Amino acid sequence: MLVDLGQALTQVLSPQMLLLCALGVVGGMAVGATPGLSATVGLALLLPITFTMDPTSGLVLMGAFYMGAIYGGSFTAILVNAPGTPSSIATTFDGFPMTKAGRSEVAIIAVTVASVVGGVVGVLGLVLLAPMLANVVLAFGPQEYFWLGIFGLTMIAGLAAKSLVKGFAAGFLGLLISTIGISPVGGEVRFTFGSTDMQGGVPLIVALIGLFTVPTIVDLVVAPEGRSAAMLSEQRRRERRLLTNTVRDILSRPVNLIRSSVIGTLVGILPGAGGNVANLIAYNEAKRTSKRSDNFGKGEVDGVVAPEAANNAVVGGGLVPLLTLGIPGAPPDAVIYGVLLLHGLRPGNELFAEQGVLTFTFILAIAVSALLMAPVGLVAGRGLQRLVVRTPTHYLAPAIGVLTIVGSYAVRNNPLDVVLMVLLGLGGYGLRHLGLPPAAIVLGVVLGPIIETGFAQGLLAASGSAYPWTSFFTRPLSIVIILLVLMGAAWPMIANRKAKAEEQDRVEVSS
Amino acid sequence: MRRDLVCGGVLLAIVAVFWMQRDYGGQLTARFPDFVLMVMAALAVGIIVRALVKRETGEAGERRVDLRYLGAAVALLLAWAVGMSLIGFTISGVIVFVVIAQLIRRGRPQPRLVALDSAVGLAVVVACFFVFTRILLVPLPVSVLIGM
Numbered sequence: 001m002l003v004d005l006g007q008a009l010t011q012v013l014s015p016q017m018l019l020l021c022a023l024g025v026v027g028g029m030a031v032g033a034t035p036g037l038s039a040t041v042g043l044a045l046l047l048p049i050t051f052t053m054d055p056t057s058g059l060v061l062m063g064a065f066y067m068g069a070i071y072g073g074s075f076t077a078i079l080v081n082a083p084g085t086p087s088s089i090a091t092t093f094d095g096f097p098m099t100k101a102g103r104s105e106v107a108i109i110a111v112t113v114a115s116v117v118g119g120v121v122g123v124l125g126l127v128l129l130a131p132m133l134a135n136v137v138l139a140f141g142p143q144e145y146f147w148l149g150i151f152g153l154t155m156i157a158g159l160a161a162k163s164l165v166k167g168f169a170a171g172f173l174g175l176l177i178s179t180i181g182i183s184p185v186g187g188e189v190r191f192t193f194g195s196t197d198m199q200g201g202v203p204l205i206v207a208l209i210g211l212f213t214v215p216t217i218v219d220l221v222v223a224p225e226g227r228s229a230a231m232l233s234e235q236r237r238r239e240r241r242l243l244t245n246t247v248r249d250i251l252s253r254p255v256n257l258i259r260s261s262v263i264g265t266l267v268g269i270l271p272g273a274g275g276n277v278a279n280l281i282a283y284n285e286a287k288r289t290s291k292r293s294d295n296f297g298k299g300e301v302d303g304v305v306a307p308e309a310a311n312n313a314v315v316g317g318g319l320v321p322l323l324t325l326g327i328p329g330a331p332p333d334a335v336i337y338g339v340l341l342l343h344g345l346r347p348g349n350e351l352f353a354e355q356g357v358l359t360f361t362f363i364l365a366i367a368v369s370a371l372l373m374a375p376v377g378l379v380a381g382r383g384l385q386r387l388v389v390r391t392p393t394h395y396l397a398p399a400i401g402v403l404t405i406v407g408s409y410a411v412r413n414n415p416l417d418v419v420l421m422v423l424l425g426l427g428g429y430g431l432r433h434l435g436l437p438p439a440a441i442v443l444g445v446v447l448g449p450i451i452e453t454g455f456a457q458g459l460l461a462a463s464g465s466a467y468p469w470t471s472f473f474t475r476p477l478s479i480v481i482i483l484l485v486l487m488g489a490a491w492p493m494i495a496n497r498k499a500k501a502e503e504q505d506r507v508e509v510s511s
Numbered sequence: 512m513r514r515d516l517v518c519g520g521v522l523l524a525i526v527a528v529f530w531m532q533r534d535y536g537g538q539l540t541a542r543f544p545d546f547v548l549m550v551m552a553a554l555a556v557g558i559i560v561r562a563l564v565k566r567e568t569g570e571a572g573e574r575r576v577d578l579r580y581l582g583a584a585v586a587l588l589l590a591w592a593v594g595m596s597l598i599g600f601t602i603s604g605v606i607v608f609v610v611i612a613q614l615i616r617r618g619r620p621q622p623r624l625v626a627l628d629s630a631v632g633l634a635v636v637v638a639c640f641f642v643f644t645r646i647l648l649v650p651l652p653v654s655v656l657i658g659m
Contacts, residue, residue, distance in 0.1 A: 037647065045647060165561070169522055169554040172547050176529060179544040186540040191532050214588065217611075221584040222576055224615045394615040395631055398608040402639050405591060406600070410649045415596035422592040426585055433576075434518035452543040459539065 004356030005364075011056070011357065012364045020057055021064040021369045025376050028068025029075075033384070035082040035209050035407035039069035043335040055343035059362040062339055063315075064369035066332050070275060070311050071115040071373050075381055078107045078304065079388040080400050082213040082407075086204055087275030087311035089442055090283035092212055093159070094296060094303030100226070101299045108385045109246040110301050111308040112377040114257060118309035119370025121261035122268060122316025126363055130320050137269055137321045142461055143472045146454030147481035148270070149447045152277060154488035155284040159297070159440045170436040174444015175451070177202050177424075184449060185456035197416045204276070206408045206421045207445045211438040213404045214425020220397035243378070249301065256286050256302050257309050264310030268317020274330035275311040276446050282310030288491050294499075316366060323347050323359065515562030522555035583614055599654030601640050608632030 011017060031042035046065055050058030073084030078095030091111065098107040153171060160167020180191045181201025192198035219226070250257065260282035267278035286306035287296040296303045318329030319336075326347035328334035337347070345351060351359050388396065408421035428438040462471035472478060526548050535541055587607055594603040612628040613620050640659055643649040653659050 031647075041647075163558075165554055165557050166518065169518075169551060169558065172551045172554065173522070173525065175547045176525070176544065176551065179547065183535070183537075183540040186535075186537040188535040188537050188540040190535050190540065190544060191529055193532060217588070218581065218584045221611060221614055222580045224617075394612040394628070395635075397615055398611040398632065399635055401588070401591070401607065401611060402604055402636055405595060405604070406639055406643055406649070406651065409595070409600075409651065410643065410647070413650055415652060418595060419592045422588045426588065431518075431521070434514055434521065436518065455543060456539045 005360050007357045008360030008364050011361045012060075012368055016057070017060055017361070017365060018368070018372075020061050021365055021372055022376065024061045024064025025068035025071075025369050025372050026380065028065040028070075029072035029373075029377070029380060031065075032069035032072025033075045033084045035076055035084055035205075035213065035403055037407065037410060038085045038205060038331075039066055039073075039087075040331040040335060041410070042069050043332050047335060047338065050339055051342070055339075055345065056358050056361050058339055058343070059336070059358070060365040062336050063362055063366040064372075066336070067119055067312065067315050067366055067369040068373065068376075069332075070315060071111070071119075071308070071377060073311075074111040074115070074304070074308050075108070075384055076403075078104055078111065079385060080213065080396070081216040082400065082404065083208055085275070086208060086446065087279050087314070088307065089208065089276060089439075089446065090279045090307035091304050093283060093439060094298070094300050096216075097297065097299035098301070098304065103299060104385050104389060105242060105382060106246050106301060107304050108381045109243055109378065110250055110304050112374060112381060113247055113250050114260070114305040114308040115312040115377070116370050116374050117257045118261045118264055118312035119315060119373065120367055121258070121309075122265050122313035123363060123367040123370065124316070125262075125265035125313070126316040126319050126323075126366075130324050137271065137325065137327065139477055140270055141475065141477075142454045142457035143475055143478045144454075144481060145270075145273075145450055146458055146472060147478055147485060148273065148277070149451035149454060151481055151485045151488055152280055152284075152443065152447045152450075154485060155280055155443060156440050157489065157492040159437050159443065163435055166435045167437060167440050170431065170438070170440035171444040173431075173436070174207075174441040174446075175448040176444070177207060177441070178445045178448025179452070184453045185460065195416075197414065200412065202420060202424070202445070203411045203417065204445055205411050206417045207424055208442060209404050209408050210421035210424035211428040211442050213400060214422060215429040215432060215438065217397050217401050217404070218426070218429050220393055220400075224393040224397070246301075250305055253302065256290070256305055259285060259289075260306040260309035261313040264313025265317035267310070268314035268329050269320040271321055271327050271329050273450070274318065275314040277450070278310040278314045279307035280443065280446065282306040284488070288488070312370065315370075316363075319363070319366075323351060323363075324349070512562045512565070515558050519555045519557075519559035519562065522551060522558070526552045526555065580614065584611075587611060587614075596652045599657070599659065600651040601636055601657070601659045602654050604636035604639070605629065605632045608636060 028042060031037045032039060043062060043066060046062060050061060070085060070087050073088035074091045074095065075084065077083040077088040077091040079099055081092050081096040083089050083092055095107050098104060156167045156171040157164060181199055182189055189199055263282045263285060264278045267273045267281060283303060283306050286302050287293050290296065290302055292300055314330065318333045321327040321329050322333045322337055328337050340347060345355055404421065405418055408417050409415065411417055428441065432438055458472055459468045462468035465471065530548055587610060591603055591607045609625065609628045609632050612632065613625065616624060640651060644651055
């Protein structure tokens, strides 16, 4: 293994491979930053190009592109409240408030540091823990996926700033939206309102673009002066040594970075979960454990660090089941799986034994790509940030509109998706004014299929027993996740009580 | 209080619309959406009851929205979504781009600014069209008249 690793390292550090990594990262960032074009779409578009390459170069380019795409999704999430990929949903929660407060450059630097650390930790997890983690994948059944989805729902407590009841109502509305179309188990058609076009349901990206971006466009049209003020303040306030200060600030809280990266790696190895779940869980954990949890949702830098560290760690984590068991952890991994098969490479132990140099070159190239995101991202990301900040509102709002329209259309090349996106967005704008947070609706849309599929498949799998539903409470891994759910649900109340007690102590001391 | 009542009412209306669309038969298919609908109805009733019991008046710190601009933004976005497949991505895009730019500029449209906005809109939309159709191979709807 060490010999293969050494040879792979020499190969990765060759100028040709470094150039491929840089090209992949830049290309991935461009696609990732475009709402509607996910990493999967970008990789699928790249697939024909890799046919002409040797297997190593093709895989290196794909790996770098994947890493760049996940990172690029954060740019638009921060700058215009439009997550480029579903992996950056949680980045909008604090990223866009930072932009509104004139701190978008800090946010861009923070996500770059987080993405680099997350990417490297994910690859370390892949190299060091692959065989052990692969066994965990096999122990994860539908019951565990069900509880993982429920665990994600506990995040609503954090998203519902004013009313927990409204937060849950918004989350359940998202769950309801996720049930539109053909049911995952049983194959029956639900809530299509007589339209065959609706049988495919509401795509997550369409819901995402609509619920996050359309309200932003409407806000810019209705009250453009708000954005102009923040823009002017950021242009005037060019802080000296912003880069070093921000990097130092983020690295001064390594626990957040490491915890989020580990969450990303672990969620990444679970097939079907992927970056869109990992970023939400990491955000929730960061908020739950932070001393500055009150600042989350208002522009807290740790609120962008956590999801971005997690989603880039998913890249390495997702390759664990792919390379060891031949199970793609997330849709982009399925495309990479296709490339492996096209070149006659079969995932499994033989891949490491017979094609060790190639496999380790691919793995190391992902780590190199993660490191390359620092220089490339700081130049390109800050360039984009300055462009967006300098663009007048009367051009920015319609330009976002063009991207949202084309992005939602590109998902399935279906004009109905554009109409759906606008209707969901306008609905989200109205519901936001009624106190229902759009972020909680999106959370429901993301988690709905995981919860429903886990629930139905869990019942089917245990149908041989007299009480199939008991299987949700008796499996060891399920019990661990149930405990996490209980902790997640109780934590806001405990934190609230703690804060009140501290406040009372402070009042007593001062009086 | 009024806002909470409207919120509860809207949620109940959504539940009612979806409930009437229930035409599935399988137990496994029905269990999850039915549960979601029932919880949503309960939460909506909870919001309404709390609003009636608490009887809070006014929403402090809430900024007033200019309904003229809100109405215009809503109408424009809806027209854009529907119009794109009828008159093509480029024509609908440039028209809406210019109208939104003029709306945000406020005041009476000036020919010079309209011309400037049209040029910027054309550049952005055409660039977007070529990137998506030529590089990313997304077949965007085109106008029969100009073919893009």
